[in-house]
Amino acid sequence: GAVVSQHPSWVICKSGTSVKIECRSLDFQATTMFWYRQFPKQSLMLMATSNEGSKATYEQGVEKDKFLINHASLTLSTLTVTSAHPEDSSFYICSARMSGGGGAFFGQGTRLTVV
Amino acid sequence: AQSVTQLGSHVSVSEGALVLLRCNYSSSVPPYLFWYVQYPNQGLQLLLKYTSAATLVKGINGFEAEFKKSETSFHLTKPSAHMSDAAEYFCAVSDRSNQGGKLIFGQGTELSVKP
Numbered sequence: 001g002a003v004v005s006q007h008p009s010w011v012i013c014k015s016g017t018s019v020k021i022e023c024r025s026l027d028f029q030a031t032t033m034f035w036y037r038q039f040p041k042q043s044l045m046l047m048a049t050s051n052e053g054s055k056a057t058y059e060q061g062v063e064k065d066k067f068l069i070n071h072a073s074l075t076l077s078t079l080t081v082t083s084a085h086p087e088d089s090s091f092y093i094c095s096a097r098m099s100g101g102g103g104a105f106f107g108q109g110t111r112l113t114v115v
Numbered sequence: 116a117q118s119v120t121q122l123g124s125h126v127s128v129s130e131g132a133l134v135l136l137r138c139n140y141s142s143s144v145p146p147y148l149f150w151y152v153q154y155p156n157q158g159l160q161l162l163l164k165y166t167s168a169a170t171l172v173k174g175i176n177g178f179e180a181e182f183k184k185s186e187t188s189f190h191l192t193k194p195s196a197h198m199s200d201a202a203e204y205f206c207a208v209s210d211r212s213n214q215g216g217k218l219i220f221g222q223g224t225e226l227s228v229k230p
Contacts, residue, residue, distance in 0.1 A: 097216030106158040
């Protein structure tokens with residue numbers, strides 16, 4: 001159990017366009033999901049906490065107008081990178097939290113390349 | 116505030132040798148602690164977690180970790196390394212109010228296994 005699916009696995013887009021990344025919990029409900037960003041050979045940096053039915057909570061330094069998060073249901077959160085620029089190129093990973101202290105389960109990540 | 120420090124960005128062992136990956140944490144409240152493994156261009160897989168039960172935690176693939184409050188450590192060990200263990204390993208901390216969801220990660224340790 002505890003499967004989190006992230007789509008797409010990789011995407012290439014042109015500068016100025018927007019890209020949507022989906023994160024789905026397949027076999028459990030997740031009232032809270034998390035979005036991380038990972039640069040090559042570096043650790044994961046938490047970008048925001050996505051709460052079902054309410055606004056996301058962004059970490060300091062993350063532009064909420066740039067990285068739009070929507071958590072419309074108990075199994076789906078989306079991250080939209082708006083007006084993408086080459087510096088937005090990165091590996092984006094989502095996770096979903098199980099209740100009861102079970103921890104978080106991660107999607108397989110999305111490699112975004114902006115050209 | 117919570118933080119995690121992983122000592123050694125790169126560890127190299129021979130196949131069959133002991134694996135020891137070090138993790139020290141800082142937390143003002145009793146923490147949840149986790150070890151994750153990441154293979155190239157993939158998401159994170161949970162190896163094991165400490166959530167206040169037994170201090171010696173056994174995980175998947177023969178890994179285990181011991182929570183030592185006096186040393187604020189949560190080192191990961193495996194008695195005998197296998198070639199398939201070569202990957203990036205992340206230690207992470209969460210406070211209990213987040214139920215292990217919102218994670219603060221260490222810098223990561225790349226494990227290499229020599230034949």
